[in-house]
Amino acid sequence: MANQIDRENKLIHNKINYNLARTTTIYAVVNNPPCAIVIIRLSGALVLKTLNECIDNLLAPDSWGITTLTQVVKPINKCVVRWQPSPASPTGEDYAELHVFGIQIVINKLTSKFEDMGLKLANRGEFTKRGLNNNKITPKEVIEIANYYGLKTRSPAIDRVKTAFKTAITKLESSNHQGIIGEIKQLTNHLTELIKTSLRLDNVCIVGNTNVGKSSLFNAISGKNRAIVDYGEGTTRDVLRTCFKNFSLWDTPGFNQRHVNPKFITNAWTYINDAGVIAMVSNNRQSSKPFLRIKHKAIIILIETKSDLIHKLPEQDGVIWASAYTMEGIPQINGIFNQLTRRVIITQSQLNALSLLKTSKLNKNVNTKFEMIKIANQMLNDDNNDVVNAYNLTNHFCIGK
Known part of the structure; x- marks a missing residue:
C-alpha cells in the first residue's frame, strides 16, 4: 500500500x-x-x-x-x-x-x-510556474515574492493537524491500537477542516467615480442606510465600513471629485491598498471611467449600477448589473464577495491523505489501519517543502506574471 x-x-x-x-x-x-x-x-x-x-x-x-x-x-x-x-x-x-x-x-x-x-x-501565475519548471526561478524566490504580495504559504491549522496526527499515533502505539476507529474519525474531521482553511483577503472596497451609485450599493449590500445618498457629486467624503461574517465592506469617495480635500482621497487609498477585492463601480451612461493602479493581489469585480434605469441591458462579459432600488444583482454580489474572500489553498498531499484516511475506515485489519494513518501523516509532513508551496502560491499571482 x-x-x-x-x-x-x-x-x-x-x-x-x-x-x-x-x-x-x-x-x-x-x-x-x-x-x-x-x-x-x-x-x-x-x-x-x-x-x-x-x-x-x-x-x-x-x-x-x-x-x-x-x-x-x-x-x-x-x-x-x-x-x-x-x-x-x-x-x-x-x-x-x-x-x-x-x-x-x-x-x-x-x-x-x-x-x-x-x-x-x-492562467494566473503561469509565467512564473513555467519559469519554476525550467529552473529560471527558485521555489524560495516564488515564496518571497508571494510574501511581498501578502500571500502566506500555510495557515496555523496545518500545525494543529500535524500535532493531532502525532498525538494520535503516539497514543495508538502505547495502547496497542485501542480506539483506532475513533482516532481515524477525529483525524478525518481535522483534515477536512484543514482543506477548508482559507487564504483570507477579506477587505472589500467599493471604488469608482462620483455619482455612479457607490453609496447606494453600499447601503443595499449592508442592509443599512449608513452612507448618505444624494444626487449631487461628492457626497461621500470619508471611508465607511460595515462588517459581515466573512468580509468587511468599505465605501470610498469618488475619484473625480472637484474641490475636495486631498486627505479624503489619500485616506481612501490606504484602505484600497489593503483590499483583497476591489468592486469597481460605474454606470452605463457614464462616459469616462476611472484609472486606478491597484496592487497585484487584489481581485477586480466590475459592477454596473442603476440597471433599473436601462430598458435593455447590453451584454458585457464579466460585468455584474445591479440596482440598489430594485435589489437586482445584490444577492449575486454578496455571494461573489463571500466566495472570493475565502480563497482556498489545497495541496495534493492533503487530498491524498484525506482519501487514505477514508479508505482506512473500510479496512478491517487494525494493524493495516494504523499503517495507513502513519502513511497519511508522512504525506502531510512531506508536503512542507518549498516546491509544493511555490506551485500553490503561483495560482494567486496575477495574470501575466
Whole structure:
C-alpha cells in the first residue's frame, strides 16, 4: 500500500513539475485598456512564428526595437517588441513582450490572431510556474515574492493537524491500537477542516467615480442606510465600513471629485491598498471611467449600477448589473464577495491523505489501519517543502506574471 501511494505521489509530482509547459504556447494581456500602453507577454514554442505573423520586422533576439503591427491600421499600429529565445529567458522557453497602444481594438486584433494560431490565455501565475519548471526561478524566490504580495504559504491549522496526527499515533502505539476507529474519525474531521482553511483577503472596497451609485450599493449590500445618498457629486467624503461574517465592506469617495480635500482621497487609498477585492463601480451612461493602479493581489469585480434605469441591458462579459432600488444583482454580489474572500489553498498531499484516511475506515485489519494513518501523516509532513508551496502560491499571482 505504501509503495503504491509513493508511486502515485511521484507520478503526480512529475506531472506537475515537468509536463505543464510542454503542450501550449500562452499569452497574457498584463494591463487592461484604456491606458497609454498595454503589455502583452508570450511564452512557448510558437512565439517566433506568432511574431513573424504579427509584426512586419522581426528584430534580433535579446534586443528592444520599434516596429509595426501587421494586423492593425495606422496610426495605432506602432509597437515596441522584445523576444528572447530559450533557454535564456524568464520562462526558459521562447519568450516575447509587445508594448502596444492601450486601445481595445488593438488588443482584440492581436488576441484574435493568437487564438487563431492556437495560443492559450495564460492562467494566473503561469509565467512564473513555467519559469519554476525550467529552473529560471527558485521555489524560495516564488515564496518571497508571494510574501511581498501578502500571500502566506500555510495557515496555523496545518500545525494543529500535524500535532493531532502525532498525538494520535503516539497514543495508538502505547495502547496497542485501542480506539483506532475513533482516532481515524477525529483525524478525518481535522483534515477536512484543514482543506477548508482559507487564504483570507477579506477587505472589500467599493471604488469608482462620483455619482455612479457607490453609496447606494453600499447601503443595499449592508442592509443599512449608513452612507448618505444624494444626487449631487461628492457626497461621500470619508471611508465607511460595515462588517459581515466573512468580509468587511468599505465605501470610498469618488475619484473625480472637484474641490475636495486631498486627505479624503489619500485616506481612501490606504484602505484600497489593503483590499483583497476591489468592486469597481460605474454606470452605463457614464462616459469616462476611472484609472486606478491597484496592487497585484487584489481581485477586480466590475459592477454596473442603476440597471433599473436601462430598458435593455447590453451584454458585457464579466460585468455584474445591479440596482440598489430594485435589489437586482445584490444577492449575486454578496455571494461573489463571500466566495472570493475565502480563497482556498489545497495541496495534493492533503487530498491524498484525506482519501487514505477514508479508505482506512473500510479496512478491517487494525494493524493495516494504523499503517495507513502513519502513511497519511508522512504525506502531510512531506508536503512542507518549498516546491509544493511555490506551485500553490503561483495560482494567486496575477495574470501575466
